[in-house]
Amino acid sequence: MRRDYLRFLPLISILLLFSVNSYGQAWSGILAPSRAIDWSQAGLPATLPDGETTPNPWTPPTRTQCVTSACNTVAGGNVTIANVNSALSSAPSGSYVLIPSGTYNLSGTITLRSNVTLRGSGAQATQFGSGVTFTYGGPSGQGSYGSAGLLTGTIPKGGTSVTLASGQSVPTGGRMAALSQCMTGFSAPNAFYTKYAAGDWAAKCTGTISDPAGPWVCGGYSQCDRNGDRGETNPHFQGQIFWIPSGGVSGNTVNFTSMIESPLWSTARSASLMWMNSNGVTGAGLEDLTSRTWVGINGCYGCWMKGLRVVFSDSAPGLTGFVSHTLIANNYFMGTPNTTLHTIGIASENDTTTYDSDLLLLNNIFIGAYVEENGVSGYVQAYNYFAGGSGGYTGDFPHNPGGQIFLLREGNQLTMSWDDDTWTTHNFSTWFRNWASGFDFLHGSGFSDAMDVGGFSRFNNVIGNVIGSPQSVGNYSDVLGVNRNGVDPTNLTRDSLMRWGNYVYCTGDSTHCQVATGAFDNSEVPTNLSGYGANSTPYQNSVPANHSLPASFFMNSMTAHPSGGTGLNWWKTCKSWTTFPTSCASYSTPPMPPIGPDVTGGQNMSGHAYNIPAYIAYNSLPADTVIGGGVMQFDQRVYQADGSGGSSGGSGSSGNPPPPPTGLNAVVQ
Numbered sequence: 310m311r312r313d314y315l316r317f318l319p320l321i322s323i324l325l326l327f328s329v330n331s332y333g334q335a336w337s338g339i340l341a342p343s344r345a346i347d348w349s350q351a352g353l354p355a356t357l358p359d360g361e362t363t364p365n366p367w368t369p370p371t372r373t374q375c376v377t378s379a380c381n382t383v384a385g386g387n388v389t390i391a392n393v394n395s396a397l398s399s400a401p402s403g404s405y406v407l408i409p410s411g412t413y414n415l416s417g418t419i420t421l422r423s424n425v426t427l428r429g430s431g432a433q434a435t436q437f438g439s440g441v442t443f444t445y446g447g448p449s450g451q452g453s454y455g456s457a458g459l460l461t462g463t464i465p466k467g468g469t470s471v472t473l474a475s476g477q478s479v480p481t482g483g484r485m486a487a488l489s490q491c492m493t494g495f496s497a498p499n500a501f502y503t504k505y506a507a508g509d510w511a512a513k514c515t516g517t518i519s520d521p522a523g524p525w526v527c528g529g530y531s532q533c534d535r536n537g538d539r540g541e542t543n544p545h546f547q548g549q550i551f552w553i554p555s556g557g558v559s560g561n562t563v564n565f566t567s568m569i570e571s572p573l574w575s576t577a578r579s580a581s582l583m584w585m586n587s588n589g590v591t592g593a594g595l596e597d598l599t600s601r602t603w604v605g606i607n608g609c610y611g612c613w614m615k616g617l618r619v620v621f622s623d624s625a626p627g628l629t630g631f632v633s634h635t636l637i638a639n640n641y642f643m644g645t646p647n648t649t650l651h652t653i654g655i656a657s658e659n660d661t662t663t664y665d666s667d668l669l670l671l672n673n674i675f676i677g678a679y680v681e682e683n684g685v686s687g688y689v690q691a692y693n694y695f696a697g698g699s700g701g702y703t704g705d706f707p708h709n710p711g712g713q714i715f716l717l718r719e720g721n722q723l724t725m726s727w728d729d730d731t732w733t734t735h736n737f738s739t740w741f742r743n744w745a746s747g748f749d750f751l752h753g754s755g756f757s758d759a760m761d762v763g764g765f766s767r768f769n770n771v772i773g774n775v776i777g778s779p780q781s782v783g784n785y786s787d788v789l790g791v792n793r794n795g796v797d798p799t800n801l802t803r804d805s806l807m808r809w810g811n812y813v814y815c816t817g818d819s820t821h822c823q824v825a826t827g828a829f830d831n832s833e834v835p836t837n838l839s840g841y842g843a844n845s846t847p848y849q850n851s852v853p854a855n856h857s858l859p860a861s862f863f864m865n866s867m868t869a870h871p872s873g874g875t876g877l878n879w880w881k882t883c884k885s886w887t888t889f890p891t892s893c894a895s896y897s898t899p900p901m902p903p904i905g906p907d908v909t910g911g912q913n914m915s916g917h918a919y920n921i922p923a924y925i926a927y928n929s930l931p932a933d934t935v936i937g938g939g940v941m942q943f944d945q946r947v948y949q950a951d952g953s954g955g956s957s958g959g960s961g962s963s964g965n966p967p968p969p970p971t972g973l974n975a976v977v978q
Contacts, residue, residue: 335859335867339809341850344737344768346466346570348717348863351689352669354566354634357592357611358483358552359402359424367638367671368878369594369613372426374407375400384409390417390441393427400425408435408598416440421593421612429598432618432641432943433890436599443600447590447608447631454662455586456480457489457500464488464574471569471582473561482557485610485633486565486584487664490547490574492711493526494519500581502545503662510543514579522801523844524573524767528711528733533765535796536731539709541661546733547573547712548664549686550633552591552610553584567634567667570687571714572847573736583662597945606632615639616945620936625652628680630663638671639879641927641943647677647752650699656684658709672879672948674927676751676939679725680705684712689863694923695723696751697939703749706761709733717741719862720904722921724749725756730763730796738762739770741862742904744918747781747788757783762806764796768835768848770807773827773858773905775918777814785818801841807850808833810858812906812917825915827906829856860902873898874952881951882922884929890944897925898951922948 336345352366361370374384379399383392384407396406397420405426411434419441421427427443429435437443458477471488473479477500480486489503495516504511518532527533529541551565558564563582574580590609597616603626604619606612613636620643629635644651655670657663658681667687670680676697682688682705695703706727707713716738718726726745728735740760747759760776762769777788786793789811792802810827821828834852838845861867873881880901883893902908903919911919920928926948930941 333865335865336862339772339853339858340739340770340807341848343572343848344770344807344850345739345862346687346715347568348687348689348715349865350567350634351667351687351717351863352634352636352671353613354552354611357424358554359592361403361424361592366669367636369426369615369636370403372403372405375404375425380406383407386411388413388415390415390419393419397422397425397427405594410434412436412438414438414440418442418444420444420446421590421595422446423590424592426594426596428594428596431597431890432599432616432945434944435597437601439601441600442602443595443604445590445593445606445609445612454503454583457503457581457583459500460576460580460582462576464569464576464580466569466572468569469567470562470564473563473582475561477561479561480553480558480563480582480584482553483555483588484553484585485550485589485608485631486553486563486582487548487550487631488569488574488580489545489583489662490526490580491516491578492528492544492546493521493578495544495578497545497579500579500583502543502579503581503583505662513543514545520799521844522799522841524736524848525734525765526573526711526736527765528709533711533734533796534730534732535764535794539732543661545661546684546710547571547714548684550631550664550666552633570666573714599943605629606635606637608632610634613637617641618943619643620645620940621651623651624649625654627654627657629655629665629668630657631665632668633666635665635668636671637673638669639673639945639948641674641941642676642678643940644677645938645940647697647939648699649677650702651678653678653680655680655682655688658683661710664712672923674923675703676927679703682707682713682716684710685716686712686714689717689719690721691718691863692720692921692923693723694921694927695721696749696927698724698749698752701725701749701752701755703751704745707733707735707738711735713738717862718743720902720921722904722918722924725759725761727761728763728766728769729761730765730794734765734767735763735769736766737768738766739862740772740774741770742773742858742902744775744904744914746778747776747783748778750780755781757781757787758790758793759788761790761793762802764792764794764802767802768805770809771811772807772809773811775812775904775906775914778914779814782814782816785813785815785821788813788815799841801845804841805835805838805845805848806833807835809853810856810906812914814914823915824906827856858905858907867901870901870952872900875901876952878950879948880922881949882925882929883947883949884925886929886931889931889942890946896949899925
């Protein structure tokens with residue numbers, strides 16, 4: 310379902326007369342609406358600020374090649390840093406600058422521009438050496454905000470506007486803005502707790518740390534983590550980023566193009582809106598090339614990275630910072646050497662002004678690295694393959710600060726996936742149809758705790774997953790750990806957790822271990838949280854009426870496709886090559902869904918887990934003997950359309966969209 314809510318306003322107005330509950334969500338009937346959001350919002354918006362439309366969240370607009378004199382110079386093979394930047398500056402909105410085949414050992418920075426794509430001729434054909442840095446040109450981090458104002462009134466989950474208090478500054482439309490808020494129990498004297506200048510914050514959040522016996526936004530304090538006080542001097546940790554459309558400001562009311570996701574906003578905690586000095590970068594894309602240095606996206610709305618091979622040695626590179634409705638899809642990230650721990654950061658571990666919202670990380674290959682989520686809202690990580698990390702760290706976990714909310718992990722094939730309890734709290738994370746094996750098959754190492762719900766990770770949902778493996782056997786409480794370190798003494802982490810329909814490879818528990826149809830245990834559904842009081846009872850969950858699980862939680866119209874025909878433009882995957890990357894000898898098409906207790910016939914876990922496209926692609930890639938070090942060749946053409954109406958994922962084209970889904974309903978939250 311697309312998120313262009315403005316086009317549905319008349320219908321939404323009618324539906325509001327009937328109910329304010331969520332309808333048309335794939336998770337309806339399984340999760341209470343209070344424990345989930347419309348995850349179909351993640352990824353590219355239906356309409357970019359320049360008016361371009363996207364057929365779905367993972368398919369950028371099909372753009373036309375730029376033919377200005379500067380663009381033709383580059384397309385003709387005269388590729389220099391200056392020429393590429395000149396071509397990008399000259400390119401009209403809705404066009405792409407083509408980089409021809411070649412290996413370019415240049416030195417300098419290439420700056421992407423709004424509404425323009427920089428497109429190579431394929432990741433194997435167009436390669437940039439380690440002297441080139443790509444930047445999306447947007448601001449991020451401390452001191453990036455032009456102004457801010459305190460909010461007044463209510464800020465409800467599902468709303469699309471906020472009201473600035475009387476006397477506060479007001480933004481203009483056509484720019485990015487962020488909701489920000491002090492931690493639970495804290496407040497600030499004015500909105501400039503968001504502003505960092507001259508080596509310190511202009512104002513600070515102050516208050517008292519205390520557990521609200523419900524969702525808790527807390528980070529860097531010994532009361533809510535296992536690693537003690539980090540000395541946080543300005544504890545504001547909750548945020549969500551929005552686009553204010555042109556004409557979106559009326560008086561003190563600011564309207565957004567997407568919905569407010571958190572139910573925890575309160576003006577008592579100095580909720581504020583902060584906005585950028587300028588319009589920022591929108592609709593910028595980077596596609597189909599190899600970069601021998603890290604590529605990240607900062608300060609960008611509706612931007613994307615697609616079909617890239619990124620070979621990097623950084624130990625802790627930043628993937629995104631201050632982005633909204635961004636897509637990172639069909640890429641191959643290779644950390645070298647892959648025996649070193651590479652931490653890929655989403656948002657910032659230490660900067661409380663850097664948030665990311667509605668990011669879609671889809672169908673990527675991560676070798677020698679894991680993803681660390683910091684300060685994210687509405688993030689979807691789906692159908693990614695992780696392998697080859699140091700000490701089994703191949704997967705993901707949220708780390709710090711404490712504003713992560715409504716994360717969805719779906720369909721990933723990985724060693725481990727945790728809600729870490731090192732320095733922060735987490736609220737409302739969901740795992741759906743992942744295979745967390747607890748064992749890195751590429752390096753032969755792993756953990757017994759494949760999936761872990763750390764202390765103060767509250768109101769989480771673990772549904773329809775395959776967890777563990779014969780190579781990493783432990784007790785049920787080890788393979789699926791809950792508050793293992795005991796940092797939440799209240800037991801609310803455990804009691805608010807929903808576990809439903811998981812196939813778990815473990816020992817010593819006949820109720821939950823190797824249950825062929827999945828362990829649907831009514832006692833693991835948090836139906837009654839009244840013992841924790843009014844802050845927890847809104848997040849109780851009824852026992853689902855049956856054991857049926859949908860194919861996807863974020864592709865609302867997706868149904869089961871046992872033999873293919875999903876319409877996805879990245880699902881059919883080459884498993885053997887006649888000539889790489891132009892001629893595929895044979896393809897593999899996993900069923901949809903590929904993982905879960907209701908899946909049979911798969912290659913793994915007694916048939917409950919098929920290999921996902923990213924796994925198949927990686928294990929079919931030829932070695933790159935030029936780069937060496939375990940790096941594989943890569944091209945986006947490893948992925949093709951699955952079923953009629955789909956689109957090719959090949960280089961040089963964003964493809965044609967699949968047919969529009971049917972049977973969708975407008976969503977009111």
